[in-house]
Amino acid sequence: MKKTTVALGAILAVMGPLAASAQEVTLRLSHWVPPTIAPASKGINPWAEAVMEASEGRIKIDIFPAQQLGKAPDHYDMAVQGIVDLSYVNPGYTAGRFPIYALTEIPFMADDSVAASKAIHEWYLANGAEAEMSDVKICFVHPHAPGALHTQENVTSPADLKGKNIRPAHATMARFVSLLGGGPVQVPAPEVREALSKGTAEGVTFPWGAQYDFKLTEEVPVHLDMPFYLSSQLLVMNKGSYDRLSDANKAVIDDHCNLDWSGKVSQGWADDDMAARERLMADDAQTFNTPTEAEVAAWREASMPLFDEWKAAVTAKGGDADAILDAYKAALDKFDAAY
Structure with a gap:
């Protein structure tokens, strides 16, 4: 009887890990x-x-x-x-809850989403x-992939957004629209087409594929062709x-x-x-505006207050904002993703 007990114990000891792995x-x-x-x-x-x-x-x-x-x-x-x-x-989608991660929302930092x-x-x-x-x-x-600004009228410089209502991708983009004198229109993605058709919004920051996913090609046929932001x-x-x-x-x-x-x-x-972007470019009903170097510089300069606000939010939570920002820039450089 003793030998049987030992043998059974040995079997269970072996079977335990096997059962767990299965x-x-x-x-x-x-x-x-x-x-x-x-x-x-x-x-x-x-x-x-x-x-x-x-x-x-x-x-x-x-x-x-x-x-x-x-x-x-x-x-x-x-x-x-x-x-x-x-x-x-x-x-x-939860403004202020993840202040460190919000750094990834500031525009003109990355130009390759995979990297x-x-x-x-x-x-x-x-x-x-x-x-x-x-x-x-x-x-x-x-x-x-870096999203773009899609509008009903030509927008090539930050000044062109003044007075326009734009559906922003996230809280940081909403703040950017406000800084430029525009009005952020907060509606869920499936409701963007309705907002545009009713005139509630005159533009949207969206990835290229969303133009087809949400049937927006007729609503906002003008595109600022630059890597604008990430979500x-x-x-x-x-x-x-x-x-x-x-x-x-x-x-x-x-x-x-x-x-x-x-x-x-x-x-x-x-x-x-990127396939959606190519498809849009082949559509004669769509207008693509490529900003000049001076216009790109103006857009980037206009985004600088977002960094100050981001630093203040991170510092208020006890974070070392400068070190965190430097680490993010270094990571983008390491993976060849920096704008």
Whole structure:
């Protein structure tokens, strides 16, 4: 009897790790974009498929798109509270909550979204994540290709925005519009076309692909052809959901939560945006204005107050704003993403 007990104990000791490594789990991933457009179809979905394949079926990810489980601004808290296991977050939808990350929203800093995604990933984990997002696990950073200013009339210099109502991409862009004497019109992306058609807004800062995604080509056919800004989303994971995974499943998640994957998921969206830009350029009904060097300099000069405001917000939270800014610039240079 004693020998049998020892043998059974030995078997259980061996089977324990094997059972843990074979853990099967279903994770709920929520996002707020339509399931067919590039952020989902060429970014979020391929990432989830790669995780499931790498886990050999142990990890299943159920995806809930288009705000099925909650409004876009609520997605960070949905992950923190465990309402979902994974969520797609736009920090710019919650003004003032993530002051360090808001640096990525200041215009004219990056001209390559794929390279910038890696730069932001590395920079933020080292300089801001612990202070602002320590209650989640960051999986990847997901900006679109540098967005542009799309309007109903020609806009080539900062002075041209005075008196115009513009739908901004995020809180920082709203502040920029205000600084230039324009009026920011805050409406969700699906409502932009209505705002433009009714005259509530006269322009929008959007990625190129959104012109087709939201059927805006007739509403705003004039485009300022310069890398204007980034809107940089993140996929984050509830820490409890991660901690409950087996070591083998944690390893799969870790292998898919890094700056290389930030670059991979951003590539598909960037390709889609650039294809949309080429399509617009081939459309005789569209007008492209390329700013002169002097106009580019004027735009960049006009954005300088945003840095002062950003520094004040970070300093108020106890951060070393100058060091954080220098680190971001260095990361953009390292990955060849600087404007």
